[in-house]
Amino acid sequence: MGRTLLDKVWESHLVRREEGQPDLLYVDLHLVHEVTSPQAFDGLRLAGRRVRRPDLTVATMDHNVATGDDTPPDPFSEQQLAALVRNCEEFGVPLHATGSGREGIVHVIGPELGLTQPGLTIVCGDSHTSTHGAFGALAFGIGTSEVEHVLATQTLTQRKPRSLRICFVGELGPGVTAKDLVLAAIGRLGVTCGVGHVIEYAGPVIEALSMEGRMTICNMSIEAGARAGLIAPDETTFAYLEGRPAAPKGQAWEAALERWRALRTDPDAVFDREVEIDVSGIRPQVTWGTNPGMVVPIDGSVPDPADLADPDERAAAERALAYMGLEPGTPLREIAVDRVFIGSCTNSRIEDLRAAAEVVRGRRVHPSVRAMVVPGSAAVKRQAEAEGLDRVFADAGFEWRRAGCSLCLGMNPDVLRPGERCASTSNRNFEGRQGAGGRTHLVSPSVAAATAIAGRIADVGDVVEALPA
Amino acid sequence: MKAFRAVTSTAVVLDRSDVDTDQIIPKQFLKRTERSGFGEFLFFDWRRDPDFPLNRQRGRILLAGRNFGCGSSREHAAWALQDYGFDAVVAPSFGDIFRQNALKIGLLPVVLAPSQVKALMERARAGEELTVDLEARSAGGYPFELDDFSRRCLLEGLDEIGLTLRHEDAIAAYEAAHPAPFSTLVV
Numbered sequence: 092m093g094r095t096l097l098d099k100v101w102e103s104h105l106v107r108r109e110e111g112q113p114d115l116l117y118v119d120l121h122l123v124h125e126v127t128s129p130q131a132f133d134g135l136r137l138a139g140r141r142v143r144r145p146d147l148t149v150a151t152m153d154h155n156v157a158t159g160d161d162t163p164p165d166p167f168s169e170q171q172l173a174a175l176v177r178n179c180e181e182f183g184v185p186l187h188a189t190g191s192g193r194e195g196i197v198h199v200i201g202p203e204l205g206l207t208q209p210g211l212t213i214v215c216g217d218s219h220t221s222t223h224g225a226f227g228a229l230a231f232g233i234g235t236s237e238v239e240h241v242l243a244t245q246t247l248t249q250r251k252p253r254s255l256r257i258c259f260v261g262e263l264g265p266g267v268t269a270k271d272l273v274l275a276a277i278g279r280l281g282v283t284c285g286v287g288h289v290i291e292y293a294g295p296v297i298e299a300l301s302m303e304g305r306m307t308i309c310n311m312s313i314e315a316g317a318r319a320g321l322i323a324p325d326e327t328t329f330a331y332l333e334g335r336p337a338a339p340k341g342q343a344w345e346a347a348l349e350r351w352r353a354l355r356t357d358p359d360a361v362f363d364r365e366v367e368i369d370v371s372g373i374r375p376q377v378t379w380g381t382n383p384g385m386v387v388p389i390d391g392s393v394p395d396p397a398d399l400a401d402p403d404e405r406a407a408a409e410r411a412l413a414y415m416g417l418e419p420g421t422p423l424r425e426i427a428v429d430r431v432f433i434g435s436c437t438n439s440r441i442e443d444l445r446a447a448a449e450v451v452r453g454r455r456v457h458p459s460v461r462a463m464v465v466p467g468s469a470a471v472k473r474q475a476e477a478e479g480l481d482r483v484f485a486d487a488g489f490e491w492r493r494a495g496c497s498l499c500l501g502m503n504p505d506v507l508r509p510g511e512r513c514a515s516t517s518n519r520n521f522e523g524r525q526g527a528g529g530r531t532h533l534v535s536p537s538v539a540a541a542t543a544i545a546g547r548i549a550d551v552g553d554v555v556e557a558l559p560a
Numbered sequence: 561m562k563a564f565r566a567v568t569s570t571a572v573v574l575d576r577s578d579v580d581t582d583q584i585i586p587k588q589f590l591k592r593t594e595r596s597g598f599g600e601f602l603f604f605d606w607r608r609d610p611d612f613p614l615n616r617q618r619g620r621i622l623l624a625g626r627n628f629g630c631g632s633s634r635e636h637a638a639w640a641l642q643d644y645g646f647d648a649v650v651a652p653s654f655g656d657i658f659r660q661n662a663l664k665i666g667l668l669p670v671v672l673a674p675s676q677v678k679a680l681m682e683r684a685r686a687g688e689e690l691t692v693d694l695e696a697r698s699a700g701g702y703p704f705e706l707d708d709f710s711r712r713c714l715l716e717g718l719d720e721i722g723l724t725l726r727h728e729d730a731i732a733a734y735e736a737a738h739p740a741p742f743s744t745l746v747v
Contacts, residue, residue: 106727106730106731106734107727107730111708111709112709113707113709115724115727115730115731117731117734117735117738119740119741120741120742126590126591126634127633127634127635129593130593130594130595130635133593133595138719138721140721143731144735146740146742147740147742154590155591165591167591167592168591170591170593171591171593174593205742206742208741211741216633216635217632217633218631218632218633218657232633232657233633233657233660234633234634234635234638234657234660234661234664235595235635235636235661236635236661236664236665236720237660237661237664239721240720240721240724243721243724243725244721244724244725244731245731245735246724246731248709248720248724250707252656282578282627282630283578283626283627283630283653286627286653286654286655286656287656313631313657314631316627316630316655316656317656318656318657337742339741347741382578382580382630403577403625403626404577406576407576407577407578410576500582500587500632501587502587502588502590502591519580519582519631519632521580521582521583521631522582522583522605523582523583523586523605524582524587527586527605
């Protein structure tokens with residue numbers, strides 16, 4: 092019987108398999124950041140253990156870093172960042188520190204440095220590690236105990252997840268992005284559809300996506316409950332990787348291509364579950380509630396909890412609407428926002444910034460909106476500046492900031508105040524995610540840009556037609 | 561890891577689905593570099609409501625809705641629950657990473673059918689003490705499943721890293737056969 096991409100990556104990383112036990116799986120790349128690692132390094136110290144493979148471990152600073160100079164330094168963040176520096180020095184782990192020019196959100200720098208490669212196993216103490224699956228790498232988030240386990244052994248004890256294939260077919264409508272596809276899929280299948288599974292995204296719509304778009308989709312696998320998402324590597328993948336600093340070179344590149352081409356799921360492979368989604372009717376998506384499955388098309392209205400049959404779902408929707416300060420039946424386009432955030436490991440890559448800049452160019456941010464762009468990495472920032480995108484955003488009234496996780500989770504000074512409403516290109520609209528009492532609407536970069544200009548939730552067509560370019 | 565055998569206690573009822581780890585321990589407390597002391601910040605925002613279950617009920621067992629612990633991988637969520645005094649969480653399903661994190665620190669995640677969890681919630685609201693017994697794999701009288709490896713690690717409080725390092729030969733053999741895939745890490 093044929094094997095899936097998941098089967099192939101899993102089986103080629105088996106260190107040990109014993110009946111009735113979880114598998115022992117080798118980890119090719121361990122990405123480390125400041126928030127989920129200090130207790131793991133402490134654990135190593137207490138037990139007198141070393142980092143087994145510092146040459147397969149890379150650290151960066153992202154969650155806590157200030158993205159501007161407009162706030163005083165936070166001593167707790169500084170201590171955590173200093174701890175990362177100390178730990179990396181003591182254990183010999185390479186660190187892309189803030190200011191090195193190579194720093195950025197861990198899930199942005201892995202791919203751009205060429206570290207994220209097809210067929211690898213990649214872990215990080217961060218749930219959005221699923222992003223790297225866009226390259227056909229098995230990549231998943233782990234907790235701090237597992238971070239310590241990988242630091243000490245370069246392996247993980249894991250049970251093989253079940254497999255779910257979501258096939259996207261049909262014709263993509265104008266202005267519909269990868270973000271809309273994944274939000275629509277989660278809206279349709281629910282936030283638990285991926286629990287216990289690895290999702291492979293497939294079909295002609297996925298094959299036509301850029302690597303940036305594929306990363307956006309895989310990034311949000313965790314919001315569907317799946318630890319990992321996968322997309323088969325193809326010519327788009329190889330073209331993105333070729334020449335990247337850590338990618339194989341010369342003969343090694345040719346050999347790698349041969350290995351990578353063999354990774355795709357065999358035609359006769361069987362998945363535990365398969366779903367097909369016709370994208371033809373999908374419109375830009377906007378979340379109205381407090382989890383990513385609470386989502387409707389931008390042309391829609393805030394749903395009425397009374398229409399939900401399941402009492403638990405009804406209660407959750409009522410709670411969400413109360414938190415969000417929304418009334419059932421309100422058209423999405425009538426919802427005014429206070430803030431707009433373009434950034435995060437979901438949507439902070441160069442293509443995302445180009446899409447947003449296209450909408451913003453020659454226009455002004457609505458006077459009641461504070462809008463910011465936070466590039467995903469120092470390299471994305473440099474690239475955008477070389478293309479003049481920073482000027483486009485700044486001229487329109489956006490803040491152009493330094494790389495980091497920023498307002499996606501508000502661990503740094505970029506937070507919403509209680510009651511503030513934000514259109515955000517990030518991945519989670521949980522209560523308080525962007526700041527206690529803050530209200531998040533998840534959208535694509537182009538919808539975020541249009542919303543910044545309109546001052547209320549808006550599609551690109553709403554502002555591009557209404558205003559002279 | 562803290563060993564777990566059984567607990568008999570009143571239970572706290574949190575009848576909400578999709579409780580994410582951002583609620584269990586909000587981000588501002590993730591700047592600590594210690595493993596301990598997170599309990600006082602458990603459900604920090606929700607606890608401001610005097611009617612929030614944690615302010616009304618006591619117990620070492622938490623009964624929760626489906627998909628408990630979804631979202632962020634922060635192990636701090638499991639640390640906070642344990643530090644607050646919970647030994648077990650019973651729910652119809654869990655976020656995968658949370659469940660894994662809980663198992664690694666000796667906080668027992670128990671999966672029961674939704675109707676069984678609802679029934680336990682009723683009994684807990686009536687003040688009944690419940691028993692979660694890992695040796696018997698039973699919670700409030702309902703049998704639950706847990707794989708033998710996780711169960712043994714929990715019952716004996718085993719150091720999983722120590723267990724893995726016993727397979728040093730296998731790890732070294734794998735490494736000898738698989739050269740590093742990177743031409744360089746730092747560029």
